[in-house]
Amino acid sequence: MNLSPTDVLLAAALVLVGLGLYGLVTVRHLIRILVALQILTQGTLLAVAAAGRYSGRMDLAQAMILTAIVADTVITTAGLALAVRVWQSLGTFDLADLAALKG
Amino acid sequence: MATVILAVGALLCAIQAMRVQRLLPAALWLAAASAFTAMLLYAAGLHEAAVVELSVGSGLVFILLIYAISLSGDARRQGAPIVPRSAALVLVGLALLLVGMFVWPTPVDLGRVSAGLLSTSLWMDRQLDVVVQIVLIFSGALTIAGLLARPKAAAPANEVEGAAINPSEPTLVTPSDTSTRLPAPADQVAGCDGVKP
Numbered sequence: 001m002n003l004s005p006t007d008v009l010l011a012a013a014l015v016l017v018g019l020g021l022y023g024l025v026t027v028r029h030l031i032r033i034l035v036a037l038q039i040l041t042q043g044t045l046l047a048v049a050a051a052g053r054y055s056g057r058m059d060l061a062q063a064m065i066l067t068a069i070v071a072d073t074v075i076t077t078a079g080l081a082l083a084v085r086v087w088q089s090l091g092t093f094d095l096a097d098l099a100a101l102k103g
Numbered sequence: 104m105a106t107v108i109l110a111v112g113a114l115l116c117a118i119q120a121m122r123v124q125r126l127l128p129a130a131l132w133l134a135a136a137s138a139f140t141a142m143l144l145y146a147a148g149l150h151e152a153a154v155v156e157l158s159v160g161s162g163l164v165f166i167l168l169i170y171a172i173s174l175s176g177d178a179r180r181q182g183a184p185i186v187p188r189s190a191a192l193v194l195v196g197l198a199l200l201l202v203g204m205f206v207w208p209t210p211v212d213l214g215r216v217s218a219g220l221l222s223t224s225l226w227m228d229r230q231l232d233v234v235v236q237i238v239l240i241f242s243g244a245l246t247i248a249g250l251l252a253r254p255k256a257a258a259p260a261n262e263v264e265g266a267a268i269n270p271s272e273p274t275l276v277t278p279s280d281t282s283t284r285l286p287a288p289a290d291q292v293a294g295c296d297g298v299k300p
Contacts, residue, residue: 008107009106009110009143012113012143014202014203016117017202018195021198021199022121022191022195025184025186026185026186028184028185031126031168032121032129035120042140042160045140049149049152050147052149059223060229062151062221063232065155066225067235069156070240071236073163073164077243078242078243080170080171081246081247083171087174088175093175
């Protein structure tokens with residue numbers, strides 16, 4: 001079996017996406033959820049890079065990766081701010097404890 | 104061969120980031136996984152994206168994680184997962200199968216590199232992306248300002264427990280200040296002994 005570097009990139013992307021999805025579904029800690037989201041995003045970036053190499057549109061892939069990195073960073077920042085606020089008011093990072101919140 | 108080594112390194116670091124109990128080592132493993140991802144992008148020929156991933160993904164996000172951990176403490180993993188692990192594995196397997204069905208017809212590696220420049224593609228063809236990035240960066244900066252803002256100081260205990268409470272002003276209860284109580288409802292404050300006037 002002869003794998004090209006692009007195939008390796010795609011395989012790593014799929015494994016990272018699977019790992020991030022598994023973390024998102026199973027983890028209850030708010031900061032760990034963001035760690036899982038980061039891993040999922042890294043897999044997505046590698047998948048876009050592999051798609052760019054497959055199609056020969058590396059410039060387009062780079063532009064999309066830049067946008068994805070910016071969006072992911074902002075989402076992570078907002079999530080961290082929210083997690084810290086939750087900890088300051090409830091004293092916990094556990095997702096299950098947030099079910100008791102009433103608006 | 105180098106791509107395989109980098110990919111294995113990224114996967115091992117990502118697995119460790121999910122496995123370790125404490126948050127600080129998890130953040131360190133995540134930064135290492137992000138650095139390996141940046142090296143993979145560089146090896147794939149996406150040099151500008153690799154630099155941004157290394158500086159933003161591995162640098163800025165790591166610093167933000169460390170800052171959040173320093174504010175809140177390095178808590179260990181808590182409780183059992185809400186979704187059972189077996190069900191989660193089935194869900195992830197189904198998702199990957201779905202993605203694989205989309206990806207499977209793709210692998211026809213053209214083996215050529217586009218002659219287009221990133222600057223041309225980003226500033227000419229993807230102008231909406233640039234606008235979205237600007238808006239996102241501004242909102243991110245505002246979010247960081249919210250994260251860094253100190254919470255309003257809690258009122259002194261005698262003022263909170265006495266009758267001079269203004270119910271319209273919310274009181275922030277922090278875990279380190281267990282003596283602070285939430286303001287009583289307005290009807291109880293007015294009666295002082297829980298008796299309605």
